[in-house]
Amino acid sequence: MRNIVRMFVPVEQQYHAQFIQYPNLQEHLEAFDQEKCNLSWGHLLFSDASAMELTGARKIVLYRDPHSWVLARARFFLSDEFTGNIEHVKGGRISVEELLNLMIFGIYQKVPSLLDLYMHNAVAWMGTVNAMVKYEELVGAVKRIDDLESEVYFRKLLGQCGIDPIPDDWRERVKIGSDRKQSGTARENLSGLSVEIPNELPETQKKLVEFVAPGLRKLLGYE
Incomplete structure (x- = not known):
């Protein structure tokens, strides 16, 4: 998920300073600066602090079975x-x-x-985020990348990330980002x-x- 979305965001807008988690949240609030419009990622548990600091930020939660x-x-x-x-x-x-x-x-x-x-x-974020993404559905959409169903899936998902419209070469970007060799x-x-x-x-x-x-x-x- 992270590597796929990175393929659609300029490097200068990707927050590389830290993998954000609750203990280091206060040290990296610039990751959520709405004027900078950064892409960041991490394991961020739901709390009053994380809910308040992420106000206005697009939030996508990825989970698996x-x-x-x-x-x-x-x-x-x-x-x-x-x-x-x-x-x-x-x-x-x-x-x-x-x-x-x-x-x-x-x-x-x-x-x-x-x-x-x-x-x-995961559960505590339900109903408060832009999207709750199942790992299995994401993998399935990658495997069926040439199908119309997959295109609908990624247009919706990338739109929820604020990427709209998506570029014409979106399939190639998804293929590169989802390469398991890079994981x-x-x-x-x-x-x-x-x-x-x-x-x-x-x-x-x-x-x-x-x-x-x-x-x-x-x-x-x-x-």
Whole structure:
């Protein structure tokens, strides 16, 4: 999503100083200066401060199915690309199932739970932003880039980002921006994984997601 939209925004209007998150929000308010009209990105949880500081800014929230999110989070945490305070989980001393449960329930005083992350970074923004974007729908539109349905999708999405009209070469820009080789978190670009993570969440872990966050997938449009 970030790399696609970047293909439509001049470099001088892209805010590169920092990946914006709640702890550094106050240090990077210029990213939301309406006169500069910057493109910025980050993991910004919903709060009174973030709601007020982003007044007038176009806000697009990207999220994915919690089931695939658990798997993606586990892969990233095991990879060499991730550094943090849970390096001990990379050694292969815990099973895949145990690792997935940690992704769902969180790690005490170290890693927030699935519910906390989805609540503050996605659900709480609902009804207040320009667009809530499903990762799976975005990927589907990229794969069907030559179809009329995809054109309608991207015209609407880019319009919600303030890009209207879109240039005639929009398809080529989307193709370049969505190139997985340029993504540092795409699964095939992660290195050093000591444990193989399955392609589908096991049935028990699916039930645990529902236990931890009942109704979440339905609210997000996955059931």
